[in-house]
Amino acid sequence: MRRACAPAITVSSVTRETVVIAGAGAAGLSVAAMLKRRGVDALVLERAGHAGASWGSRYDSLRLNTPRLTATLAGYRMPRRYGRWPTRDQMVEYLAEYARRNAHRIRFDTELHRIEREQDGGWVLDTSDGEIRTRFAVVATGHDAEPKLPDWPGIDSFGGQLIHASSYRNPEPFEGKDMLVVSARNTGSEIAHELATAGGCRVWTSMRTPPSVVPREWPPGVPLNYPTVLLDLLPDFVIDQAGYLMQRVIYGNLKKYGIPRAPLGAQSATKKWHVSALVDSGFIDDVKHGRIELVSNVERFEGVDVVLSDGRRLQPHAVIAATGYNRNLPNLVGHLGVLDEFGLPACDGKPLRATDHPSAPGLFFNGYYTTAAGQLRFMRIDGRRVARTIAARLESG
Numbered sequence: 001m002r003r004a005c006a007p008a009i010t011v012s013s014v015t016r017e018t019v020v021i022a023g024a025g026a027a028g029l030s031v032a033a034m035l036k037r038r039g040v041d042a043l044v045l046e047r048a049g050h051a052g053a054s055w056g057s058r059y060d061s062l063r064l065n066t067p068r069l070t071a072t073l074a075g076y077r078m079p080r081r082y083g084r085w086p087t088r089d090q091m092v093e094y095l096a097e098y099a100r101r102n103a104h105r106i107r108f109d110t111e112l113h114r115i116e117r118e119q120d121g122g123w124v125l126d127t128s129d130g131e132i133r134t135r136f137a138v139v140a141t142g143h144d145a146e147p148k149l150p151d152w153p154g155i156d157s158f159g160g161q162l163i164h165a166s167s168y169r170n171p172e173p174f175e176g177k178d179m180l181v182v183s184a185r186n187t188g189s190e191i192a193h194e195l196a197t198a199g200g201c202r203v204w205t206s207m208r209t210p211p212s213v214v215p216r217e218w219p220p221g222v223p224l225n226y227p228t229v230l231l232d233l234l235p236d237f238v239i240d241q242a243g244y245l246m247q248r249v250i251y252g253n254l255k256k257y258g259i260p261r262a263p264l265g266a267q268s269a270t271k272k273w274h275v276s277a278l279v280d281s282g283f284i285d286d287v288k289h290g291r292i293e294l295v296s297n298v299e300r301f302e303g304v305d306v307v308l309s310d311g312r313r314l315q316p317h318a319v320i321a322a323t324g325y326n327r328n329l330p331n332l333v334g335h336l337g338v339l340d341e342f343g344l345p346a347c348d349g350k351p352l353r354a355t356d357h358p359s360a361p362g363l364f365f366n367g368y369y370t371t372a373a374g375q376l377r378f379m380r381i382d383g384r385r386v387a388r389t390i391a392a393r394l395e396s397g
Contacts, residue, residue: 014131017043019390021138022112022125022332024051024104026073026376027367028140029095030383033075033102038391042138044104045127047111051104052095054144055088060170061194062088065186065216065279066374067223073380076101084223085216112141115333115363123362136390138364139345140379143274145328149321154301158319165191165322171199177317180306182206182298184259186276188322189283196291197282204314205287208297210259212266212277213247213284228373239372240265243277251280257287258294266372274342277372329368336360344368353378354385364390 019035021028024046032042046053055062063085064071071086072078076098082090099106111128115137118124125132147164155162165187171194179199181192184207195201218224231239243266247254255261262269266277286292296308298319305313330343338357340346345365347357353369356362364386369378 014133015043017132017134018394019043019136019138020045020123020125020132020134021140023140023142023367024048024095024099024106024108025054025140025142025367026052026095027142027379027383028138029099029102029104030073030379031138031140031364031366031386032104033073033098034384034387035390036102036104037075038387040387040391040394041105043132043134044106045110045112045125045132046106046108047128049108050092050096051099051106052092054142055091055095057166058088059165059168059187059191059194060088061190063281064091064376065276066225066376070225070229070374071376073098073376074384112332114331115139115336117336117360121362136362136364136393138366138386138390139329139332140366141328141332142367143327144325146326148324148326150298150323152298152301157303158301158306159304160316161318163318163320165320166325168320171195171201174201174318175199176201178202178204178315180204180206180295180298180314180316180319181322182319183208183322183324184283184294185211185278185322188320189278190281191320191322192292193282193286196286203286203292204295204316205292206295206298206308207259210262211275212243212262212269213251213254213259213280214243214266214277215250215280218246218250225374229377232371232373236267236271237265239267243267243372251284254284257284259284259287270370270372274344274370276370333360333363336363338363354382355389 019042021032021042021044024044028044032044035042067084068078068082068086078094114126116124122135123137147166149164179195179201181188184205192203192205196203269275296310299309300307304315307313327343338345338360345352345368351369356364366382366386367379
């Protein structure tokens with residue numbers, strides 16, 4: 001008698017860890033390094049194939065808007081050869097070297113899908129490489145999970161080229177063309193400036209909400225970030241007003257060039273709306289001299305036309321949408337009650353920094369808090385605090 005074959009049994013991969021950190025960018029690596037100093041070897045998950053991948057995916061000419069001294073992470077300073085304003089490639093190099101020096105244990109090409117509470121008080125991480133159970137979980141996947149493209153009416157009918165800013169690398173493919181850049185904030189302003197100057201393009205920039213404008217250096221040779229770090233200690237309205245007065249002194253009245261006063265000051269907009277001031281790299285001078293024309297916000301697409309909210313029609317060869325990114329936190333932890341209306345870690349209406357939420361003990365976040373003084377320094381500061389808290393709890397049992 002022929003014996004029936006038993007059905008194949010699939011056993012999912014299950015890993016047990018003490019601490020798992022999602023994200024091998026500056027925020028995640030910072031926590032891992034500080035834990036390592038305290039004798040805790042955390043596992044770092046990274047959906048890409050190398051550390052700092054989100055930096056490497058940006059446009060070629062990108063430079064940090066925070067200087068090397070305030071952007072560096074704990075335990076290994078950025079090399080002096082990077083200069084005052086590190087480039088995109090230098091940031092990728094730095095994070096790779098930071099991971100190597102701190103002997104990080106990183107599992108690449110592994111994406112985190114969801115975090116669930118375990119019955120014994122730990123956490124279950126559903127990943128593309130199987131299930132991971134851990135006592136502590138740190139989410140540091142950043143703000144830029146997926147490019148966000150507005151659902152403009154008629155977008156599929158557009159006869160020109162439409163790309164998100166995440167796909168832009170340099171002006172070479174667009175040389176001499178008519179270009180529309182959507183957004184007048186940091187990424188949009190820098191791309192527009194590069195297209196107008198290096199690319200020889202006719203450039204329109206669509207602006208929905210006017211930003212606060214600040215230079216990288218003022219006076220020349222002095223990074224504005226240094227005094228801004230000190231101003232962080234003052235009430236938000238003081239920094240808002242100081243920023244606007246500085247804008248008037250440096251740039252004059254920008255309203256006559258199409259940039260009225262921002263509805264929220266630089267500090268308030270950063271904290272409440274999670275949008276930064278425009279750190280000017282030549283954009284304002286381009287606007288003043290007509291190399292870039294500011295236009296109203298995009299309303300819809302009709303064939304080769306881009307129709308603006310004031311009824312004007314443009315016929316650009318290409319549109320670059322610097323319209324930001326969607327965070328993946330709602331998908332990862334939205335069901336745990338630890339996020340605010342913006343999808344960011346919060347508790348009782350305040351940002352959740354370097355501590356866990358009362359309803360989710362053992363779950364930490366890093367890299368989601370920022371002020372007008374920049375974000376990287378808080379990744380360093382909060383990374384230390386998260387590591388200190390986790391290490392202390394492990395010691396206490």
